[in-house]
Amino acid sequence: MVSESRVRSQESGVRRLNTPLSKEDALSLIVGDMVLINGLIVTGRDKVHKFLIHEMPDKKDIPFDLEGGIIYHCGPIIKKVDDAYKLIAAGPTTSMRVEMYEAGVIKAYGIRGIIGKGGMGEKTLQAMKEYGCVYLHTASGAAAYLTDRITAVTDGWKVEEFGMPEAMWLLKVEDFPAIVTMDAYGNSLHRDVEKISIEKLRQMWQNE
């Protein structure tokens, strides 16, 4: 539950994670842990997820190594200056929209971390438990703040086909902040909050 995990996070301080993540890395994290992510991560949202599940591209056909990787639910603003990409803003998008695909993506591509906002559902939580993966909640709508933790846009895939927000971008991050809100042990802070709120809803529906 919320209170216990909070205690643990305050005791253990902030953890630094380096990508790619091992299964042990994923298993070492629990709900409430604060992390700072370092290394390369990829973005992927609605179109990327639909594509990965329907087309099932071979790992070798994807220019980035997804094994042990972190997918960031994000549709950034990127400007092309000469031949380089310049990042303007890159905060998280709502994760729940890819709930139907994420479990399959974790299984097929060996993803160990998902960064997003708002949390995900039971199907993803089960896959995280089965394969060893965590959900990393990052600051909702705080694109300017988070962009300062992204040091480079290294490359892009499906940029023309999917468009700027929907492409898969390879980002280099330094001390990118997040909170573990779903872990590989079946815990979910989002489910805990929902539990509290459904009880409140029940009371307020009952009494004017």
Place this chain on the structure above:
Amino acid sequence: MLKLRDGIIELYKKVATSIPSDVEEALKNAYSNETSYLAKESLNIVLQNIKIARTGLRPICQDTGFPVFYAKVPKGLSHKLIKEVIIDATQIATKKIPLRPNAVDTVSEQNTGDNVGEHFPLIYMEETEEQSLTVDLMLKGGGCENLGQTYKLPASLSVESCSVIAKEENLTLNAERNNAITVLAERDFEGVRRCVLDAVFKAQGRGCPPYTIGIAIGGAKDQVAFLSKKQLMRRISDIHSNAAIAEFENKILNNINNLGIGTAGLGGITTAIGVKIATAHRHPASYFVDVSFSCWANRRGRLIW
């Protein structure tokens, strides 16, 4: 018209990179009052983000939104011409600021790249007696837009949670299945209240709370959708001229904040910073309730020309 075009480009820039003072004030208050550790930390980041964006003239959020214009046009000024200027300004602003290109063709699935497409941006215009042209702009994030709901009363509302088992049954609540709770919403303010709580519960933290909530009650489906979204343009401090509605707005706000969803949906005492209601006369057969959400980054601004 060139000056108007440049004015609209500036309006885009202001709205994409800064937050209205009343919204920032409400978020600061939420930060002061919050006791939950994660919610307070999230609000701290939100406030820092606002500062970074404003000083660096950078977009507050990477989702620079669906541009929605509400223009009041003086007599004799062509609506068609205003629309052309807005479209022109949108294309330039997209490149210049830059904004994220958000207009996607639903047939070809191609992003137009310049935020201009079929009915995109959304432009509403009305004639005014005044001498000057007023252009209001809202940059509406997609995440919170998706949380909007329309209800047709009377309605049976139902929520489900994978982990909750309703413990008891009574007259208004009954456990249909193991984990579903249902309630009836009748054609009165109590029914409206239940609908709004249903919408916010279902939204949880998916659209970047603390939210501003717009509500419209009336008799035509398209009308309530328009009106509920337009309420998001009202300042947080704005008090409804009808005292009964003003009181109802406060009651719903308190109820929402009692849900415990909190900033970013991580638990906490502030799930919404404002609730704004509009009403319209209804047909005897119809009773629509529409709920619109804005994320904490309720980006709106005005140009008077």
